[in-house]
Amino acid sequence: MAAPAPVEDRILAEADLRAISTAFDPDFYRAVYTDLPAEMDALWHYRVAGWLEARDPATWFSTARYLEENPDVAAAGIEPFSHYLRRGHREGRDVRPSRLMSAYYGQVGWGAHEWGYPAFDGAPGLAPPRRSRAAGGALLLTDEHRAAIAAEFDAHYYLAVNPDVAQSGMDPLDHFLAAGWIEGRDPNARFSVRDYLADNPDVAATGVHPFAHYLLAGRAEGRAAKSQLGFRYDVIARLKPVEDRLADALAAAQRVRLDPPERLAPLADLGDLHITFSHDDYTAHSGGLQMCVRRESERFMARGVDHLHLFPAAFSPMVRLADEPGPLGVVLNGHRLGPHGAAAVQAALTPGSVGARRSFAIHSLLGHDPDATADILAAAGLSAGFFWLHDFASVCAGFHLLRNDVEDCAAPPRDSAACGVCAYGPFRARQEAGHRRLFDRLALTVVAPSQVTLDFWRAHTDLPARGAVALPHATLKPRGPAPQTAADRPLRVAYLGMPTVLKGWPVFRDLAIRLAEDPRYAFLHLGGQPDPSAPAAFHAVVATGDRPRAMQEAIEALEVDVALLWPLCRETFSFTAYEAAAGGAAVITGPDSGNVAAFASDPAIGRVLADEATLLQAFQGGEIVALSRRKRKARVFDQVYSGLSADLVTP
Known part of the structure; x- marks a missing residue:
């Protein structure tokens, strides 16, 4: 390896630094290199001195072995991790796991890496690719693997859910192939790397790239792209005491x-x-x-x-x-x-x-x-x-x-x-x-x-x-018929608000994913923050003190046919339900949604469906199309807001 340069010359090029920052594991680095001062940034140490001291940036990458096996990189004095991320993986260069990987996982448990990576013995339906030593036995992708992954890789989704990759300037597909999948990052909204490996231990045991396996073999074998346990299982798994x-x-x-x-x-x-x-x-x-x-x-x-x-x-x-x-x-x-x-x-x-x-x-x-x-x-x-x-x-x-x-x-x-x-x-x-x-x-x-x-x-x-009274936050005052819509356009189905589990975002997201190719439906998300995991057109809409009717106005302007409001909890009121109806949209909800269900039980307002299976059937069978603005001759309303406690206190 070339002689170390002065510290000021060791600062990596901006593109190299951005690449490293997307795959560098600061928890691993700090845990295994205990001599780092508490106040020192781990990434800063690695890029300035750590790689020159043969320290490893992640569990799956050995700095020393990469330089040993690639003398041209060592002779040029190039930082090895960025070289692999930006060029080496495309050139077919192998990597080895850190010698400290086992010690680290002995401290923290295997977590997302619990599948390990024993030797490859071949996988049904896949041509055995040349074996790499990445992550202790992962596989070097063949051209067939790369082509299959590239065909179904969603770069927009990947950059949206991984802002660090977007900021790094790296090609998103290159990042996923080189490091992203090892870190448990997903190639699109329909496939989960971690779920697939956890649900298919035989695939995990081979070390084969999980997305490549699914595309070239697993899908035909009937294997699920994501866990079938559903989002509720994930919520419970992450439940903080x-x-x-x-x-x-x-x-x-x-x-x-x-x-x-x-x-x-x-x-x-x-x-x-x-x-x-x-x-x-x-x-x-x-x-x-x-x-x-x-x-x-x-x-x-x-x-x-x-x-x-x-x-x-x-x-x-x-x-x-x-x-x-x-x-x-x-x-x-x-x-x-x-x-x-x-x-x-x-x-x-x-x-x-x-x-x-x-x-x-x-x-x-x-x-x-x-x-x-x-x-x-x-x-x-x-x-x-x-x-x-x-x-x-x-x-x-x-x-x-x-x-x-x-x-x-x-x-x-x-x-x-x-x-x-x-x-x-x-x-x-x-x-x-x-x-x-x-x-x-x-x-x-x-x-x-x-x-x-x-x-x-x-x-x-x-x-x-001392007493009790019901005082709605708002009531609806009829304003007249909604404008007619085109007869041949798809049914516009919207989720309103922040994409949270509590408000039923996963129900909407999963429905949108399953029906993404169905020409009868167009999915929209109106809210303050997008979530690219759902194939839905996002429109930024936030009701404020200055614009309390912003959501209602957007629903009307976008001619939303159906608002899917499926909160997990029983709502005491739900402004969103009233905004949907005021804008001319039908409200679809489940039986446990409290006042949303009470509100939507009026056939002129919407429908209450028995469960999520019934919801899917209503869309797949096409019954839900009867709720289009055109077919039900939608009407629009003004919302009349209460003064809350001010209405109960004599002026």
């Missing part, structure tokens, strides 16, 4: 630095006042609940009533205990006054003058201490107010009522076996007890945004509410 989530929240709360109490001085001069409590800062986050608090604030302030909003400065997944840290974020009339302790907020408030108009609404108790909440309200001269059911946190710590985050549980008895098998079960008593303390100390009128939510809540809790 609730106690760990709570511990993280408490640690975050302890790190919050409180502002000087002098910043709360404006609270002492308030007269007419409305106080709200929720789980976060409605001025900084978007979502249905945040829009509700914002709308409520605007209505009160329009009457000349000040609005004070309190929220946990560090999010917590459940009600806070008295001995747990709980700094509060304080917002007055839309302006932040910083984080403060509950006692400081209590001390800053006064009951106000005689005759002052004062009220309060609790939109969420998550992250709040019930007794501290009641004490703050007492300092403001308040004891009677409203408690909103935006979720079911007053019933269980799993406030979506999803057993292990995947299945509606319908709030079984706390001592039932069904509750005992759920991750949230051990915390349910804590959550219920916290809400009971709040209801015991305050005279609370429970307000639900739908009758179905109120009925369910009454049937599953005995909290001592």
Whole structure:
């Protein structure tokens, strides 16, 4: 190897660095090279000094052996990892695994690499390719393999889900062939490298490239491209223990630095006042609940009533205990006054003058201490107010009522076996007890945004509410018939909102993948963030305080026929469902979606299908086409928004 150059000359060319950064494994590097200072970046060390010291950048790549077996690379003084990634793999050069690979996986477990790579003995349906030593026995791809992979490789998808590769400037197919598949990256939305190797240990044992095997043999043999266990299995596999989530929240709360109490001085001069409590800062986050608090604030302030909003400065997944840290974020009339302790907020408030108009609404108790909440309200001269059911946190710590985050549980008895098998079960008593303390100390009128939510809540809790009322967040006012659409265009099926499991994105995604080649359907995604895993045309749409009807307007402009709203949880209201109907789209949902199902059960609004199998059958059989705007003579509506608590307080 050439003599080492001065440090300033060892900095790699930008293209080489970008290539390395996409495949470099910093966890491996730091774990096996324990002499690195904690503050030093692992990638920086490798590119400046590590490769010259024959250190390995990943489990599957031996720096020393690559240079030994490629004397032309060594003689030129070229950094070996970038050489392989950018040129060597295309030239058919072999790689060997790091000698430290076994030691590393002995520390962390095999994880995504649990398949190992023993010697190749041939694979049915595949011409035995020349064997490489990549990852301990992986195979060098033949021209047949490369051609098959290239034909079904989705470069747009690969770059979208791997932004580091996009930023590196590397050809995405080259990256996948050289390193991506070893790292468990997928070539398109329909194939999972990790699932295929986990489900087919015979393929894993050969070390053959999994995508090549599937394309040239596995598909014909009836092997699945992805796990048949479904997205719910993945959710459960990644489920973080609730106690760990709570511990993280408490640690975050302890790190919050409180502002000087002098910043709360404006609270002492308030007269007419409305106080709200929720789980976060409605001025900084978007979502249905945040829009509700914002709308409520605007209505009160329009009457000349000040609005004070309190929220946990560090999010917590459940009600806070008295001995747990709980700094509060304080917002007055839309302006932040910083984080403060509950006692400081209590001390800053006064009951106000005689005759002052004062009220309060609790939109969420998550992250709040019930007794501290009641004490703050007492300092403001308040004891009677409203408690909103935006979720079911007053019933269980799993406030979506999803057993292990995947299945509606319908709030079984706390001592039932069904509750005992759920991750949230051990915390349910804590959550219920916290809400009971709040209801015991305050005279609370429970307000639900739908009758179905109120009925369910009454049937599953005995909290001592002073009263209860259903007040929808919005109602629909007929505006007239929707414009006629072309008779020969495909049915436009849309998912609305952020692509999250909770809101049913995997159901939409899997349906779009299965029907991607069906000319009867066109799939669209309207939301704030794209997910290239679904073959759906993305349109950026976000409803804001300035444009609350942005989603409705987009649905109407794009002539969406069907909105597939398949939330896993029972929704207490769902602005999305109302936006869909207002824009002229039919709402399709499942039976466990709460108020969405209640809303869509009206044949003029949509359909409620029994399960996901029925959903697929309705699309494959073509029955769903009857819901096109043209065939059902769609109508459009105006949404009339409520003022929430402002509608319940006499002006």
